[in-house]
Amino acid sequence: MGRTKALLGPARLGLALASAGIVLAILAHWMIFAWAPIEATQGVIQRIYYVHIPVAWLAELAFTMTALFSIAYLWLRDERADAAAMVSAEGGIYLACALLVVGPLWGRVAWGTYWTWEPRLTLTLLLFFIFIGYFMVRGATRDPDRGKRASAVVAIVGVLDIPLIHMSVYWFRSLHPEPVVLRPDGPTADARIVLTLLVSLAAYSLVFAGLWWFRYLAETGERQQVRRTPTLLPQGAP
Amino acid sequence: MTRPELFVFIALSVGWVSIGAWAVRIAVKVNRLSDAMASPGTTATREGPR
Numbered sequence: 001m002g003r004t005k006a007l008l009g010p011a012r013l014g015l016a017l018a019s020a021g022i023v024l025a026i027l028a029h030w031m032i033f034a035w036a037p038i039e040a041t042q043g044v045i046q047r048i049y050y051v052h053i054p055v056a057w058l059a060e061l062a063f064t065m066t067a068l069f070s071i072a073y074l075w076l077r078d079e080r081a082d083a084a085a086m087v088s089a090e091g092g093i094y095l096a097c098a099l100l101v102v103g104p105l106w107g108r109v110a111w112g113t114y115w116t117w118e119p120r121l122t123l124t125l126l127l128f129f130i131f132i133g134y135f136m137v138r139g140a141t142r143d144p145d146r147g148k149r150a151s152a153v154v155a156i157v158g159v160l161d162i163p164l165i166h167m168s169v170y171w172f173r174s175l176h177p178e179p180v181v182l183r184p185d186g187p188t189a190d191a192r193i194v195l196t197l198l199v200s201l202a203a204y205s206l207v208f209a210g211l212w213w214f215r216y217l218a219e220t221g222e223r224q225q226v227r228r229t230p231t232l233l234p235q236g237a238p
Numbered sequence: 239m240t241r242p243e244l245f246v247f248i249a250l251s252v253g254w255v256s257i258g259a260w261a262v263r264i265a266v267k268v269n270r271l272s273d274a275m276a277s278p279g280t281t282a283t284r285e286g287p288r
Binding site for chain 2: 025029032043044045047048050051052054055090091094095097098101102105106108109204207208211214215218219221222225
Protein backbone atom coordinates (compact mmCIF):
# COMPACT_ATOMS: atom_id res chain seq x y z
CA MET A 1 0.00 0.00 0.00
CA GLY A 2 2.83 2.33 0.99
CA ARG A 3 4.68 1.48 -2.22
CA THR A 4 1.57 2.13 -4.31
CA LYS A 5 1.28 5.50 -2.57
CA ALA A 6 4.93 6.17 -3.35
CA LEU A 7 4.15 5.43 -7.00
CA LEU A 8 1.07 7.66 -7.05
CA GLY A 9 2.69 10.61 -5.22
CA PRO A 10 4.65 12.09 -8.15
CA ALA A 11 1.77 11.16 -10.49
CA ARG A 12 -0.32 14.03 -9.08
CA LEU A 13 1.21 16.38 -11.66
CA GLY A 14 0.01 14.07 -14.44
CA LEU A 15 -3.43 13.86 -12.91
CA ALA A 16 -3.67 17.67 -12.66
CA LEU A 17 -2.56 18.18 -16.27
CA ALA A 18 -4.88 15.50 -17.67
CA SER A 19 -7.84 16.77 -15.60
CA ALA A 20 -7.31 20.34 -16.84
CA GLY A 21 -7.11 18.97 -20.38
CA ILE A 22 -10.40 17.08 -20.02
CA VAL A 23 -12.17 20.21 -18.75
CA LEU A 24 -10.80 22.17 -21.72
CA ALA A 25 -11.81 19.33 -24.08
CA ILE A 26 -15.44 19.65 -22.92
CA LEU A 27 -15.26 23.40 -23.55
CA ALA A 28 -13.61 22.80 -26.95
CA HIS A 29 -16.40 20.46 -28.07
CA TRP A 30 -19.04 22.98 -27.04
CA MET A 31 -17.16 25.63 -29.06
CA ILE A 32 -16.82 23.29 -32.07
CA PHE A 33 -20.52 22.46 -32.27
CA ALA A 34 -22.24 25.51 -30.79
CA TRP A 35 -19.98 28.56 -31.05
CA ALA A 36 -17.55 28.40 -33.98
CA PRO A 37 -19.08 29.36 -37.34
CA ILE A 38 -19.42 26.87 -40.19
CA GLU A 39 -16.65 27.64 -42.66
CA ALA A 40 -18.00 29.24 -45.85
CA THR A 41 -16.26 27.20 -48.57
CA GLN A 42 -15.87 23.71 -47.02
CA GLY A 43 -18.95 23.63 -44.78
CA VAL A 44 -19.32 21.19 -41.88
CA ILE A 45 -16.33 19.00 -42.83
CA GLN A 46 -13.95 21.85 -41.88
CA ARG A 47 -14.69 20.95 -38.22
CA ILE A 48 -12.25 18.05 -38.61
CA TYR A 49 -9.65 20.87 -38.45
CA TYR A 50 -10.15 21.01 -34.65
CA VAL A 51 -8.83 17.47 -34.23
CA HIS A 52 -6.56 17.24 -37.29
CA ILE A 53 -4.29 20.13 -36.25
CA PRO A 54 -3.93 19.08 -32.55
CA VAL A 55 -3.07 15.44 -33.34
CA ALA A 56 -0.64 16.51 -36.09
CA TRP A 57 1.03 19.05 -33.78
CA LEU A 58 1.32 16.58 -30.90
CA ALA A 59 2.58 13.70 -33.06
CA GLU A 60 5.30 15.95 -34.45
CA LEU A 61 6.08 17.37 -31.00
CA ALA A 62 6.33 13.85 -29.59
CA PHE A 63 8.74 12.73 -32.32
CA THR A 64 10.79 15.92 -31.87
CA MET A 65 10.97 15.19 -28.13
CA THR A 66 12.10 11.65 -28.97
CA ALA A 67 14.96 13.03 -31.06
CA LEU A 68 16.00 15.59 -28.41
CA PHE A 69 15.95 13.01 -25.60
CA SER A 70 17.83 10.62 -27.90
CA ILE A 71 20.57 13.22 -28.35
CA ALA A 72 20.68 13.59 -24.57
CA TYR A 73 20.91 9.81 -24.17
CA LEU A 74 23.75 9.44 -26.68
CA TRP A 75 25.60 12.30 -25.00
CA LEU A 76 25.02 11.52 -21.32
CA ARG A 77 24.14 7.78 -21.45
CA ASP A 78 21.44 8.54 -18.88
CA GLU A 79 18.71 5.89 -18.70
CA ARG A 80 16.12 8.58 -17.88
CA ALA A 81 16.77 10.28 -21.24
CA ASP A 82 16.24 6.98 -23.07
CA ALA A 83 13.05 6.35 -21.09
CA ALA A 84 11.76 9.85 -21.96
CA ALA A 85 12.63 9.31 -25.64
CA MET A 86 10.86 5.94 -25.77
CA VAL A 87 7.78 7.26 -23.96
CA SER A 88 7.56 10.24 -26.35
CA ALA A 89 7.82 7.95 -29.38
CA GLU A 90 5.08 5.72 -28.00
CA GLY A 91 2.71 8.67 -27.54
CA GLY A 92 3.64 9.94 -30.99
CA ILE A 93 2.72 6.60 -32.57
CA TYR A 94 -0.79 6.70 -31.05
CA LEU A 95 -1.33 10.26 -32.29
CA ALA A 96 0.14 9.56 -35.72
CA CYS A 97 -2.34 6.67 -36.06
CA ALA A 98 -5.16 9.13 -35.31
CA LEU A 99 -3.70 11.62 -37.79
CA LEU A 100 -3.56 8.99 -40.52
CA VAL A 101 -7.25 8.17 -39.97
CA VAL A 102 -8.57 11.71 -39.52
CA GLY A 103 -6.70 13.24 -42.50
CA PRO A 104 -8.10 10.81 -45.10
CA LEU A 105 -11.66 11.37 -43.81
CA TRP A 106 -11.26 15.09 -44.48
CA GLY A 107 -9.56 14.32 -47.82
CA ARG A 108 -12.47 12.14 -48.96
CA VAL A 109 -14.89 15.06 -48.73
CA ALA A 110 -12.54 17.95 -49.61
CA TRP A 111 -10.46 16.28 -52.39
CA GLY A 112 -12.72 13.38 -53.38
CA THR A 113 -10.20 10.71 -52.29
CA TYR A 114 -9.12 9.11 -49.03
CA TRP A 115 -5.47 8.99 -50.06
CA THR A 116 -3.22 10.48 -52.69
CA TRP A 117 0.57 10.38 -52.88
CA GLU A 118 0.98 14.12 -52.49
CA PRO A 119 4.11 15.36 -50.67
CA ARG A 120 2.72 16.14 -47.22
CA LEU A 121 0.73 12.91 -46.93
CA THR A 122 3.63 10.81 -48.19
CA LEU A 123 6.14 12.45 -45.83
CA THR A 124 3.74 12.04 -42.88
CA LEU A 125 3.34 8.33 -43.66
CA LEU A 126 7.13 8.09 -43.91
CA LEU A 127 7.48 9.70 -40.45
CA PHE A 128 5.04 7.13 -39.04
CA PHE A 129 7.06 4.25 -40.52
CA ILE A 130 10.34 5.73 -39.27
CA PHE A 131 9.03 5.69 -35.70
CA ILE A 132 7.62 2.18 -36.13
CA GLY A 133 11.20 1.39 -37.17
CA TYR A 134 12.43 3.08 -33.97
CA PHE A 135 10.68 0.39 -31.91
CA MET A 136 11.69 -2.42 -34.27
CA VAL A 137 15.36 -1.42 -33.95
CA ARG A 138 15.09 -1.31 -30.14
CA GLY A 139 13.80 -4.86 -30.02
CA ALA A 140 16.05 -6.27 -32.72
CA THR A 141 19.34 -6.41 -30.82
CA ARG A 142 20.41 -8.93 -28.20
CA ASP A 143 22.22 -6.20 -26.24
CA PRO A 144 19.57 -3.73 -24.95
CA ASP A 145 22.06 -0.84 -24.74
CA ARG A 146 22.99 -1.32 -28.38
CA GLY A 147 19.29 -1.26 -29.29
CA LYS A 148 18.84 1.99 -27.37
CA ARG A 149 21.78 3.61 -29.15
CA ALA A 150 20.65 2.42 -32.59
CA SER A 151 17.05 3.57 -32.03
CA ALA A 152 18.34 6.96 -30.82
CA VAL A 153 20.11 7.37 -34.16
CA VAL A 154 16.89 6.39 -36.03
CA ALA A 155 14.98 9.06 -34.07
CA ILE A 156 17.56 11.77 -34.75
CA VAL A 157 17.65 11.03 -38.49
CA GLY A 158 13.87 10.49 -38.67
CA VAL A 159 12.97 13.83 -37.12
CA LEU A 160 14.54 15.61 -40.10
CA ASP A 161 11.35 14.61 -41.94
CA ILE A 162 9.29 17.08 -39.87
CA PRO A 163 10.67 20.31 -41.45
CA LEU A 164 10.13 18.67 -44.85
CA ILE A 165 6.47 17.99 -43.97
CA HIS A 166 6.02 21.67 -43.12
CA MET A 167 7.88 23.12 -46.07
CA SER A 168 6.39 20.67 -48.59
CA VAL A 169 3.36 22.93 -49.19
CA TYR A 170 5.73 25.72 -50.31
CA TRP A 171 8.33 23.62 -52.16
CA PHE A 172 6.11 21.18 -54.07
CA ARG A 173 2.72 21.16 -55.74
CA SER A 174 0.50 20.06 -52.85
CA LEU A 175 -3.21 19.53 -52.26
CA HIS A 176 -2.72 20.78 -48.70
CA PRO A 177 -3.42 24.50 -48.40
CA GLU A 178 -0.84 26.95 -47.09
CA PRO A 179 -1.25 27.82 -43.37
CA VAL A 180 -4.27 29.97 -42.43
CA VAL A 181 -3.29 30.64 -38.79
CA LEU A 182 0.53 30.67 -38.54
CA ARG A 183 1.23 33.30 -41.18
CA PRO A 184 3.68 36.23 -40.99
CA ASP A 185 0.81 38.65 -41.74
CA GLY A 186 -1.52 37.13 -39.12
CA PRO A 187 -4.31 34.53 -39.34
CA THR A 188 -6.72 34.74 -42.27
CA ALA A 189 -9.30 32.52 -40.54
CA ASP A 190 -12.26 33.88 -38.54
CA ALA A 191 -11.29 34.80 -34.95
CA ARG A 192 -13.79 32.28 -33.50
CA ILE A 193 -12.30 29.50 -35.63
CA VAL A 194 -8.79 30.42 -34.42
CA LEU A 195 -9.89 30.60 -30.76
CA THR A 196 -11.69 27.23 -30.99
CA LEU A 197 -8.56 25.71 -32.52
CA LEU A 198 -6.40 27.13 -29.71
CA VAL A 199 -8.70 25.71 -27.00
CA SER A 200 -8.71 22.31 -28.74
CA LEU A 201 -4.92 22.45 -29.05
CA ALA A 202 -4.58 23.29 -25.35
CA ALA A 203 -6.95 20.45 -24.39
CA TYR A 204 -5.07 17.82 -26.38
CA SER A 205 -1.69 19.16 -25.24
CA LEU A 206 -2.60 19.10 -21.54
CA VAL A 207 -4.01 15.55 -21.72
CA PHE A 208 -0.94 14.44 -23.67
CA ALA A 209 1.39 16.07 -21.12
CA GLY A 210 -0.45 14.37 -18.25
CA LEU A 211 -0.31 10.94 -19.91
CA TRP A 212 3.32 11.46 -20.89
CA TRP A 213 4.21 12.11 -17.26
CA PHE A 214 2.30 9.00 -16.07
CA ARG A 215 4.00 6.87 -18.74
CA TYR A 216 7.43 8.28 -17.91
CA LEU A 217 6.98 7.48 -14.22
CA ALA A 218 5.80 3.96 -15.08
CA GLU A 219 8.74 3.39 -17.44
CA THR A 220 11.41 4.64 -15.02
CA GLY A 221 9.75 2.75 -12.15
CA GLU A 222 9.69 -0.43 -14.25
CA ARG A 223 13.38 -0.09 -15.12
CA GLN A 224 14.32 0.45 -11.45
CA GLN A 225 12.23 -2.55 -10.47
CA VAL A 226 13.88 -4.76 -13.12
CA ARG A 227 17.33 -3.66 -11.90
CA ARG A 228 16.40 -4.58 -8.30
CA THR A 229 15.04 -8.02 -9.28
CA PRO A 230 17.78 -10.68 -9.04
CA THR A 231 18.34 -12.52 -12.30
CA LEU A 232 17.70 -16.26 -12.42
CA LEU A 233 20.58 -16.83 -14.85
CA PRO A 234 23.89 -18.09 -13.40
CA GLN A 235 26.79 -15.63 -13.50
CA GLY A 236 28.63 -15.67 -16.80
CA ALA A 237 25.66 -17.06 -18.74
CA PRO A 238 25.39 -15.58 -22.26
CA MET B 239 -26.84 12.59 -40.78
CA THR B 240 -24.91 13.58 -43.93
CA ARG B 241 -21.55 12.03 -44.85
CA PRO B 242 -19.52 15.15 -43.81
CA GLU B 243 -21.33 15.21 -40.45
CA LEU B 244 -20.62 11.48 -39.97
CA PHE B 245 -16.94 11.97 -40.86
CA VAL B 246 -16.63 14.88 -38.42
CA PHE B 247 -18.16 12.71 -35.68
CA ILE B 248 -15.79 9.81 -36.49
CA ALA B 249 -12.74 12.12 -36.66
CA LEU B 250 -13.47 13.79 -33.31
CA SER B 251 -13.97 10.35 -31.77
CA VAL B 252 -10.77 8.92 -33.29
CA GLY B 253 -8.69 11.72 -31.77
CA TRP B 254 -9.86 10.92 -28.26
CA VAL B 255 -9.93 7.14 -28.82
CA SER B 256 -6.21 7.23 -29.68
CA ILE B 257 -5.49 9.20 -26.50
CA GLY B 258 -7.75 6.79 -24.58
CA ALA B 259 -5.93 3.75 -26.02
CA TRP B 260 -2.62 5.15 -24.78
CA ALA B 261 -4.19 5.86 -21.37
CA VAL B 262 -5.36 2.23 -21.15
CA ARG B 263 -1.86 0.98 -21.99
CA ILE B 264 -0.40 3.25 -19.30
CA ALA B 265 -2.98 2.03 -16.76
CA VAL B 266 -2.06 -1.60 -17.51
CA LYS B 267 1.66 -0.77 -17.08
CA VAL B 268 1.09 1.08 -13.80
CA ASN B 269 -1.08 -1.76 -12.51
CA ARG B 270 1.55 -4.37 -13.36
CA LEU B 271 4.28 -2.23 -11.80
CA SER B 272 2.21 -1.76 -8.66
CA ASP B 273 1.72 -5.54 -8.40
CA ALA B 274 5.42 -6.16 -8.96
CA MET B 275 6.36 -3.65 -6.26
CA ALA B 276 3.96 -5.34 -3.85
CA SER B 277 5.48 -8.80 -4.45
CA PRO B 278 9.30 -8.66 -4.55
CA GLY B 279 10.99 -11.16 -6.85
CA THR B 280 8.67 -10.60 -9.81
CA THR B 281 9.41 -8.25 -12.68
CA ALA B 282 7.07 -5.55 -13.95
CA THR B 283 7.69 -6.46 -17.58
CA ARG B 284 6.28 -9.40 -19.43
CA GLU B 285 9.32 -9.32 -21.69
CA GLY B 286 11.87 -9.45 -18.88
CA PRO B 287 14.80 -7.09 -18.39
CA ARG B 288 15.55 -4.79 -21.32
